Amino acid sequence: MNHLIRLYPAPWRARYEAELRALLEERPPTGRDVVDLLLGALDARLHPELVERGAANREMPPKGRLGGFLAIAGGSVWLLMCLIVATANPDETNFVPLVWLTLFLMAIGLVGPIPTARARQVRRGVVAGAALLGLGLALPWELKGPPFFALTVLIGAGLLTLAALRAGLSSGRRWLVVGAGFLVPIAIAGAGSMGLIDAGPVDALVQAIVFSAYGIAWVICGALMVRLGGGRRSEPSTPSQATEALAA
Amino acid sequence: MNRGLTEFGRFAEPTMYILVSLSEAPKHGYAIMSDVEAITGEPLGPGTLYGALARLEKRGLIEALEPVDRRRPYRITGLGATTLRTQLEGLAGFTQLGLRRLGRAG
Numbered sequence: 410m411n412h413l414i415r416l417y418p419a420p421w422r423a424r425y426e427a428e429l430r431a432l433l434e435e436r437p438p439t440g441r442d443v444v445d446l447l448l449g450a451l452d453a454r455l456h457p458e459l460v461e462r463g464a465a466n467r468e469m470p471p472k473g474r475l476g477g478f479l480a481i482a483g484g485s486v487w488l489l490m491c492l493i494v495a496t497a498n499p500d501e502t503n504f505v506p507l508v509w510l511t512l513f514l515m516a517i518g519l520v521g522p523i524p525t526a527r528a529r530q531v532r533r534g535v536v537a538g539a540a541l542l543g544l545g546l547a548l549p550w551e552l553k554g555p556p557f558f559a560l561t562v563l564i565g566a567g568l569l570t571l572a573a574l575r576a577g578l579s580s581g582r583r584w585l586v587v588g589a590g591f592l593v594p595i596a597i598a599g600a601g602s603m604g605l606i607d608a609g610p611v612d613a614l615v616q617a618i619v620f621s622a623y624g625i626a627w628v629i630c631g632a633l634m635v636r637l638g639g640g641r642r643s644e645p646s647t648p649s650q651a652t653e654a655l656a657a
Numbered sequence: 658m659n660r661g662l663t664e665f666g667r668f669a670e671p672t673m674y675i676l677v678s679l680s681e682a683p684k685h686g687y688a689i690m691s692d693v694e695a696i697t698g699e700p701l702g703p704g705t706l707y708g709a710l711a712r713l714e715k716r717g718l719i720e721a722l723e724p725v726d727r728r729r730p731y732r733i734t735g736l737g738a739t740t741l742r743t744q745l746e747g748l749a750g751f752t753q754l755g756l757r758r759l760g761r762a763g
Binding site: 421424425427428429430431432433435436438441442444445446447448449450452453456458459460 | 708
């Protein structure tokens, strides 16, 4: 029975697992109930929004706007860093603190909108992703070399994105998944251009475009989070309002 | 527009049974299952029960009360009662129409 219940998504289990277990203890499941539970788990995965605004989640209000503002701030700092790197001599300019600030803001921006209980599930991924990205960016160039740099950025960005995807999927926040989804190709392209392409006049332009696009993507993602996160606060009071909210 | 319980798709019937059950008094999952089985003669599966409860709760037609020893009772809300009444009146009208037509045909 444990295996069956574990098929349900984590937010659903957080809300209903205790009472479902109590029910199944009182009324041991038949073969038909097992099939019914399998279909129920599938339904819960197809409709994660059902639990999102349920009574048990009221103590975990969405923080989409805060996460969005942090993502916007992270993207802006990233763009500022791009500007500094493009106009100043990178060997003489210490932009590592800016990188750390960017990573911190972006990581919080990713997990910020997720209720605390779910953020814990992806914390390791976020910490590992941010640490790898930071390591790749902070180590002196002569120590890391292009392949190591590209690898750390790729894996770091990948881990951050996976954490966002996992959190987004488990919380039913499709917009977070969408946001993370368009960060993946940009992060990969950025890492590829940073580490795998030799610096030349054309490549430098490509790098500038990709780096800037990455920051801009974060700002857009943040703006979406602010817009959508703010609209999720009110509970529907009538079926028609609920229908409209669902349709939206 | 209030489209009633038909919005729930395949959960429309179970949600109506659950609302009827809760219109008597607040009940927890097992009590709802037993009551629905007594009303309809058909068992209500646990997966269907909680799929229906989640939908009803989300639409504000029922509300969860404080759990008692892991068993959480549910109560029908004012909106739930209104929606159920509308649904049942619609069904009653449909039933009368069907019976009238059957009577004419017979």
